[in-house]
Amino acid sequence: xxxxxxxxxxxxxxxxxxxxxxxxxxxxxxxxxxxxxxxxxxxxxxxxxxxxxxxxxxxxxxxxxxxxxxxxxxxxxxxxxxxxxxxxxxxxxxxxxxxxxxxxxxxxxxxxxxxxxxxxxxxxxxxxxxxxxxxxxxxxxxxxxxxxxxxxxxxxxxxxxxxxxxxxxxxxxxxxxxxxxxxxxxxxxxxxxx
Numbered sequence: 001x002x003x004x005x006x007x008x009x010x011x012x013x014x015x016x017x018x019x020x021x022x023x024x025x026x027x028x029x030x031x032x033x034x035x036x037x038x039x040x041x042x043x044x045x046x047x048x049x050x051x052x053x054x055x056x057x058x059x060x061x062x063x064x065x066x067x068x069x070x071x072x073x074x075x076x077x078x079x080x081x082x083x084x085x086x087x088x089x090x091x092x093x094x095x096x097x098x099x100x101x102x103x104x105x106x107x108x109x110x111x112x113x114x115x116x117x118x119x120x121x122x123x124x125x126x127x128x129x130x131x132x133x134x135x136x137x138x139x140x141x142x143x144x145x146x147x148x149x150x151x152x153x154x155x156x157x158x159x160x161x162x163x164x165x166x167x168x169x170x171x172x173x174x175x176x177x178x179x180x181x182x183x184x185x186x187x188x189x190x191x192x193x194x
Contacts, residue, residue, distance in 0.1 A: 006042065007042050007045040007046050007049065008046075008049075010042055010043055010045075010046035011046040011049040011050050013046075014046055014047070014050045015050055021050065021051075022051070022059055025043065025046075025047055025050075025059055025060075025063065026059060026062055026063040026066065027063075028043060028063070029043055029059075029060060029062075029063020029064055029066075029067055030063055030066055030067035030070060031067070032063075032067065033063070033064055033066075033067020033068050033070070033071055033120060033121075033124075034067055034070055034071045034074065035121070036071065036119060036120060036121015036122070036124060036125070037119065037121055040060070040063075040064060040120075040152060041152040041155060043060065043063075044056065044057075044060040044149060044152035044153045045152070045153070045155065047059045047060045047153070048060075048153045048154070053153060053154070056153050057149055057150060057153045060149050060152065060153055061142075061145060061146065061149045064120075064145050064149060065138070065141055065142050065145055068120060068123075068124055068137075068141045068145070069134070069137070069138055069141070071121065071124040071125075071128075072124050072127055072128050072134070072137055073128075073134075075124060075125050075128035075129075076128040079128060079129060091129075094129055094130055097130045097131075097132075098130055098131045102132075102133075102136055105130070105132045105136055105140070106132075106136050106139060106140040106143075107140075108140075109123065109127060109132070109136075109137065109140030109141060109144055110140050110143045110144040111144070112126075112144065113140070113141060113143075113144020113145055113148060114144050114147050114148060
């Protein structure tokens, strides 16, 4: 499993697939998204190394969004199949989210996707437990994934090309740390208020 955290090994694997490298990369990204616990930053970096920053970004974004949508369907299907729908409605947070407007549901998904502290799998599962529609989930996921995929693509790429891009990598890491601190501080403040 070490190869999934090695950008150079992932890039070499993608290259070895030749013309099917794009498909292989998207499929691996879907597996990572559905698993919900594997980091995708290494694959995003490998995609940027193989396909360039813009191509790698688009391929990674496609895999992430498709993977999130598949996970959403799998979680929702499993919940319905297990006949847990009524029990879920008794959870206060599910009831609160179900009672909000479509805009607020989408905004919550977008903000959660941008939050570097929130695992993607948790967002997919949480959304599947609510009454958010697939289209709302798709649009919100796409909007929320763009900033995080830009970050992952640049950082992953610049880790490999450190000599050429050390200042951009430093800037990206500082920006990422700032976002992390903002979400961490906000979460800490909310915890203290409760």
